[in-house]
Amino acid sequence: MADTxxxxxxxxxxxxxxxxxxxxxxGFKAFISSGWAERTEVLxxxxxxxxxxxxxxxxxxxxxxxxxxxxxxxRLKQRSNDTDYAFRAHSAFAHLTGWGSDAEPGAVLVLxxxxxxxxxxxxxxxxxxxxxxxxxxxxxxxxxxxxxxxPSIAQVASDLAITVRGIADLASIFAIVDGETLLLRExxxxxxxxxxxxxxRYVAERVLDSNATDSxxxxxxxxxxxxxxxxxxxxxxxRLVKDDWEINxxxxxxxxxxxxxxxxxxxxxxxxxxxxxxRLVEGVFNTRARSDGNAVGYDTIAASGPHACILHxxxxxxxxxxxxxxxxxxxxxxxxxxTADITRTLPVNGTFTEVQRLVYETxxxxxxxxxxxxxxxxxxxxxxxxxxxxxxxxxxEWGMLPVTAEEALLPHNGHHRRYMxxxxxxHLGLDVHDCAKARxxxxxxxxxxxxxxxxxxxxxxxxxxxxxxxxxxxxxxxRIEDDILMTETGAENLSAAIPRSxxxxxxxxxxLRA
Numbered sequence: 001m002a003d004t005x006x007x008x009x010x011x012x013x014x015x016x017x018x019x020x021x022x023x024x025x026x027g028f029k030a031f032i033s034s035g036w037a038e039r040t041e042v043l044x045x046x047x048x049x050x051x052x053x054x055x056x057x058x059x060x061x062x063x064x065x066x067x068x069x070x071x072x073x074x075r076l077k078q079r080s081n082d083t084d085y086a087f088r089a090h091s092a093f094a095h096l097t098g099w100g101s102d103a104e105p106g107a108v109l110v111l112x113x114x115x116x117x118x119x120x121x122x123x124x125x126x127x128x129x130x131x132x133x134x135x136x137x138x139x140x141x142x143x144x145x146x147x148x149x150x151p152s153i154a155q156v157a158s159d160l161a162i163t164v165r166g167i168a169d170l171a172s173i174f175a176i177v178d179g180e181t182l183l184l185r186e187x188x189x190x191x192x193x194x195x196x197x198x199x200x201r202y203v204a205e206r207v208l209d210s211n212a213t214d215s216x217x218x219x220x221x222x223x224x225x226x227x228x229x230x231x232x233x234x235x236x237x238x239r240l241v242k243d244d245w246e247i248n249x250x251x252x253x254x255x256x257x258x259x260x261x262x263x264x265x266x267x268x269x270x271x272x273x274x275x276x277x278x279r280l281v282e283g284v285f286n287t288r289a290r291s292d293g294n295a296v297g298y299d300t301i302a303a304s305g306p307h308a309c310i311l312h313x314x315x316x317x318x319x320x321x322x323x324x325x326x327x328x329x330x331x332x333x334x335x336x337x338x339t340a341d342i343t344r345t346l347p348v349n350g351t352f353t354e355v356q357r358l359v360y361e362t363x364x365x366x367x368x369x370x371x372x373x374x375x376x377x378x379x380x381x382x383x384x385x386x387x388x389x390x391x392x393x394x395x396x397e398w399g400m401l402p403v404t405a406e407e408a409l410l411p412h413n414g415h416h417r418r419y420m421x422x423x424x425x426x427h428l429g430l431d432v433h434d435c436a437k438a439r440x441x442x443x444x445x446x447x448x449x450x451x452x453x454x455x456x457x458x459x460x461x462x463x464x465x466x467x468x469x470x471x472x473x474x475x476x477x478x479r480i481e482d483d484i485l486m487t488e489t490g491a492e493n494l495s496a497a498i499p500r501s502x503x504x505x506x507x508x509x510x511x512l513r514a
Contacts, residue, residue: 237442
């Protein structure tokens with residue numbers, strides 16, 4: 001078993017000794033640790049989402065009586081040399097604590113069984129270093145000279161309305177890991193290593209006591225990993241139905257995204273004048289994401305001309321040419337991490353050609369058909385099936401299929417899927433593809449319930465070299481994507497205020513360019 005100390009829990013800072021000029025003289029150390037104004041520690045009131053996060057923890061606790069649950073936030077990820085990507089806590093950690101863009105790297109949530117059919121929740125994080133510590137000025141990962149003020153244990157406890165302890169105290173948890181401990185393995189490799197070593201110790205002691213064979217040892221260890229997979233599914237499924245606070249966050253994310261789309265439309269003429277206009281479109285939207293939220297919820301797709309036929313085109317280095325359409329798939333992520341995911345396809349010069357309009361309105365027809373079947377009690381996959389029926393019928397009418405629409409829709413065929421290989425819907429929330437680890441019978445074969453938030457996003461993509469389609473269709477890609485909230489009475493289109501019909505899109509562009 002590894003030495004469970006704060007050093008083991010906190011990975012060492014990447015070395016820069018060969019190029020470091022950090023002062024180290026005794027005179028400097030004495031001087032920099034003195035002469036600072038006394039800090040007045042203000043305890044913030046509990047954030048609004050703290051009560052909702054507590055209720056989510058209670059729901060998870062009820063599923064695992066008597067078992068220790070460990071959910072890490074994760075760590076900084078290296079981008080290059082000693083440069084890291086912006087930190088983003090694991091979605092499950094954010095969901096269960098209410099800590100979003102201000103979460104601390106390396107933090108860990110532990111739900112400890114309390115013997116009363118429940119759990120006591122504690123967040124462990126690396127508290128701020130005092131100004132009498134060299135970490136204050138010499139540690140670029142956590143030093144306040146480098147990254148700014150960090151909260152105290154008391155401040156985090158008040159903010160999240162949860163018990164908080166220093167990261168060194170997490171060693172006491174690792175020391176008592178047993179067969180009833182469950183871990184979100186993917187979140188933090190350091191924590192996973194510590195827990196697994198505790199499990200090895202626990203299983204080895206059991207095998208030794210029972211004189212069991214090595215194979216029994218292996219089976220038991222592997223079984224502990226399997227229950228971790230079940231735990232990952234449980235925390236994912238916990239997000240399938242959103243609470244009131246989450247739904248409001250989704251509304252705010254959609255509203256911010258709508259403002260970003262307006263910004264892009266206003267700037268289309270300037271973007272189309274640049275050789276890499278897609279980059280300008282991306283930059284305009286990302287500016288809105290940073291001003292009104294935390295960041296973009298995923299890499300913005302700004303796909304103009306034939307690039308619109310590439311489903312996840314994120315290089316965004318092509319021109320935005322008048323006469324083409326540009327497919328913009330983008331979403332603002334709020335500081336809470338909740339993100340929108342919306343797509344509109346725009347004529348660059350403000351007016352669709354006849355064929356562009358035909359394709360666009362067909363995609364809208366498919367979206368509306370999917371929307372019509374999205375009602376409480378429907379099966380999630382039926383939303384996709386409704387959209388596919390339209391896609392099959394229209395592509396057959398245009399002479400693109402070697403079979404009839406009815407034949408194409410048979411399970412062993414699917415010829416129409418050549419022009420739309422992706423799905424029509426996915427859950428949405430903290431992740432752009434939220435609840436991805438949920439079981440199929442809870443997701444694709446699951447029943448639509450009030451509080452679920454998901455996309456409806458059919459498309460048609462006619463590759464520029466696809467000889468199965470008439471020449472005038474080639475190089476046209478269209479997707480329309482909306483964010484849907486399931487209510488007690490039916491589906492609410494959260495993004496309906498962003499123009500959807502071809503006529504409304506043209507009017508939108510004209511109005512914002514005036």
